[in-house]
Amino acid sequence: xxxxxxxxxxSQGHARGGSAWREAARTITQKAHQVTDRxxxxxxAMWQPKNSVRDPHVARHLRRAAYIQPWRFRVEMVKGxxxxxxxxxxxGVTLWKGKMKPPAWHTRLPLxxxxxxxxxxxxxxxxxxxxxxxxxxxxxxxxxxxxxxQLRQLLRQREATDHRLxxxxxxxxINQQSTKLRRYRPKxxxxxxxxxxxxxxxxxxxxxxxxxxxxxxxxxxxxxKALASCRDSLVYCFKERLQAVDLMNQPxxxxxxxxxRHSWVDLSWVPSARTQGQKTPPPDPVGTYxxxxxxxxxxxxxxxxxxxxxxxxxAKNEAHVREQQLLISDRVCATLVQKMRETTELKERMNMTxxxxxxxxxxxxxxxxxxxxxxxxxxxxxxxSHLETREKLDRPLVRVYQRHVGTQLPExxxxxxxxxxxxxxxxxxxxxxxELLAARQRLTRSLNCKKIGHDVDYNVVRLRLRxxxxxxxxxxxxxxxxxxxxxxxxxxxxxxxxQ
Numbered sequence: 001x002x003x004x005x006x007x008x009x010x011s012q013g014h015a016r017g018g019s020a021w022r023e024a025a026r027t028i029t030q031k032a033h034q035v036t037d038r039x040x041x042x043x044x045a046m047w048q049p050k051n052s053v054r055d056p057h058v059a060r061h062l063r064r065a066a067y068i069q070p071w072r073f074r075v076e077m078v079k080g081x082x083x084x085x086x087x088x089x090x091x092g093v094t095l096w097k098g099k100m101k102p103p104a105w106h107t108r109l110p111l112x113x114x115x116x117x118x119x120x121x122x123x124x125x126x127x128x129x130x131x132x133x134x135x136x137x138x139x140x141x142x143x144x145x146x147x148x149x150q151l152r153q154l155l156r157q158r159e160a161t162d163h164r165l166x167x168x169x170x171x172x173x174i175n176q177q178s179t180k181l182r183r184y185r186p187k188x189x190x191x192x193x194x195x196x197x198x199x200x201x202x203x204x205x206x207x208x209x210x211x212x213x214x215x216x217x218x219x220x221x222x223x224x225k226a227l228a229s230c231r232d233s234l235v236y237c238f239k240e241r242l243q244a245v246d247l248m249n250q251p252x253x254x255x256x257x258x259x260x261r262h263s264w265v266d267l268s269w270v271p272s273a274r275t276q277g278q279k280t281p282p283p284d285p286v287g288t289y290x291x292x293x294x295x296x297x298x299x300x301x302x303x304x305x306x307x308x309x310x311x312x313x314x315a316k317n318e319a320h321v322r323e324q325q326l327l328i329s330d331r332v333c334a335t336l337v338q339k340m341r342e343t344t345e346l347k348e349r350m351n352m353t354x355x356x357x358x359x360x361x362x363x364x365x366x367x368x369x370x371x372x373x374x375x376x377x378x379x380x381x382x383x384x385s386h387l388e389t390r391e392k393l394d395r396p397l398v399r400v401y402q403r404h405v406g407t408q409l410p411e412x413x414x415x416x417x418x419x420x421x422x423x424x425x426x427x428x429x430x431x432x433x434x435e436l437l438a439a440r441q442r443l444t445r446s447l448n449c450k451k452i453g454h455d456v457d458y459n460v461v462r463l464r465l466r467x468x469x470x471x472x473x474x475x476x477x478x479x480x481x482x483x484x485x486x487x488x489x490x491x492x493x494x495x496x497x498x499q
Contacts, residue, residue, distance in 0.1 A: 049103040073099045130245050132281070132288030137241035140293060143300040144234040150307045151227050157314050158220050164318050165213040166474040171325055172206045173478060174467050175199060178332075178460045188446060189453035198335045202328050209321045216314050223303070223310055230303050233296040241293065329468055336461050343454040350447045357440050364433045 073085040087094045087101040094101045111117065179199050183190075281287070283294040393412060402408070466472070 046108050047105045048108070050106055068100070071100045071102050073101070129288055133241045133244040136288050136293055137238055137245065139297060140234050140238040140241060143297055144231060144238060146304060147227055147231045147234060147300055150304055151224070151231065153311055154220060154224055154227065154307060157311055157318075158217065158224070161213060161216055161220070161314055161318050164321055165210065165217065168206055168209045168213060168321065168325060170472070170474045171329065171468065172203065172210065173474070174464050175203050175206060177463060177467075179203075181460050181463065182456060185453045185456050186449035188449045189456075193339060195332075195335045195339050195457070198332045202332050205324070205328055209325065212317060213321065216317055219310060220314060223307055227303055227307065230296065230299050233292075234300060237290075237293045237296050241288070244288075329464065333461050333464055336457050340454050340457045340461075343450050343457070347447060347450045347454070350443055350450065354440065354443050354447065357436060357443070361433065361436045361440065364429055364436065 070088065073087055075083050076086055078084055085099065090101075091104040092101050182196070182199075281289045283289055283291040285291060398409060398411075
């Protein structure tokens with residue numbers, strides 16, 4: 001049916017509806033427009049960036065420009081003096097033609113897949129926590145492994161140091177035995193010599209070595225207790241972190257390999273060739289890397305560094321003490337051997353002197369006996385040469401000559417003078433003979449003392465070489481000292497000599 005259109009004049013000048021009716025229609029229309037605009041704005045505002053511009057002090061017509069301003073490209077200066085436009089950093093799609101980069105938009109209302117998305121987010125949070133706990137457990141396990149290795153090295157070094165300490169104590173015992181054995185030399189051989197000073201010097205050096213070794217043992221014992229305590233803490237934290245990774249079967253070493261070199265918390269492991277790895281997260285009381293784990297790993301790192309330095313010092317001291325101990329023992333033995341050589345040389349000279357004195361004493365004794373025979377002091381002839389008859393002063397020739405006055409012969413006077421001279425010579429010979437016999441006795445006694453001193457020094461050297469053998473421990477050497485009687489020193493074996 002066609003619609004009748006009234007002329008404009010008639011429709012404008014002669015309205016048929018009332019004004020109230022028209023105001024109601026206009027009001028309804030305005031409300032509809034307002035609701036449409038509001039719903040459109042809310043529909044548009046449902047998707048917006050996270051950090052949107054909502055400044056109430058900015059005018060409404062300027063909000064769009066202020067809202068879009070952070071999206072525009074930035075002008076940056078280059079080294080050559082020119083400029084270049086770069087998009088702002090962050091997520092979003094770059095509009096190169098419009099020179100803008102809006103950020104990623106997020107919805108303000110839950111989507112239809114909100115439950116599934118939240119479930120995925122929860123699973124991601126749980127998996128991230130499990131991965132962090134597994135990585136922390138891997139770090140704790142690696143630190144525990146390194147602490148165990150350091151404990152084994154420290155125990156082996158303690159065994160070496162304890163063995164060296166027992167060797168030093170055995171050397172002190174040998175020094176005491178040597179000093180005690182040399183006291184049994186004769187009095188004439190107890191004159192202080194270089195061997196005594198070397199034994200005193202050896203005792204002082206060995207005591208200094210003993211103090212150094214005991215200090216190393218005390219320090220290593222303290223460090224051993226600290227390492228054991230740190231290992232227990234690492235084991236506790238390791239087991240506590242593993243409680244959240246029951247459903248993950250990936251090996252811990254593989255986790256460390258994927259994490260990179262920073263996952264070892266800069267312990268003693270050699271860094272890999274990767275340029276960047278996962279950094280150590282800050283400690284979080286409710287996170288995967290708790291302050292207890294951080295403290296245990298920091299303590300492990302500190303103890304590892306300290307134990308490394310301690311092991312180096314202990315090994316260096318042990319090697320130095322071993323070399324110095326052997327050097328000192330060799331020097332003392334060399335001094336004793338040199339003293340034995342000097343004693344042997346003196347013994348040879350004394351033997352030569354004693355041989356010469358023996359001939360002199362025989363000749364003096366024989367001459368003295370002849371003098372006694374010539375004077376008739378010995379009753380009875382000793383040989384056929386003594387059987388001779390001599391003329392007396394009253395023989396016939398002398399009696400005939402003495403019949404005249406003044407014819408006295410000087411024979412009696414000369415015989416008396418010769419007898420006196422011979423008597424004085426015999427007394428002098430007896431005196432010299434007594435002196436020769438006394439000198440021979442002293443020389444023989446000194447020779448015997450030199451022989452005893454030589455044997456004592458030989459026994460000392462033999463005792464030192466025998467007891468410093470590595471197969472002789474400190475307990476065995478002490479047992480030998482308790483059973484050893486210095487009055488019966490060990491006999492010298494035939495065909496052997498100290499080196």
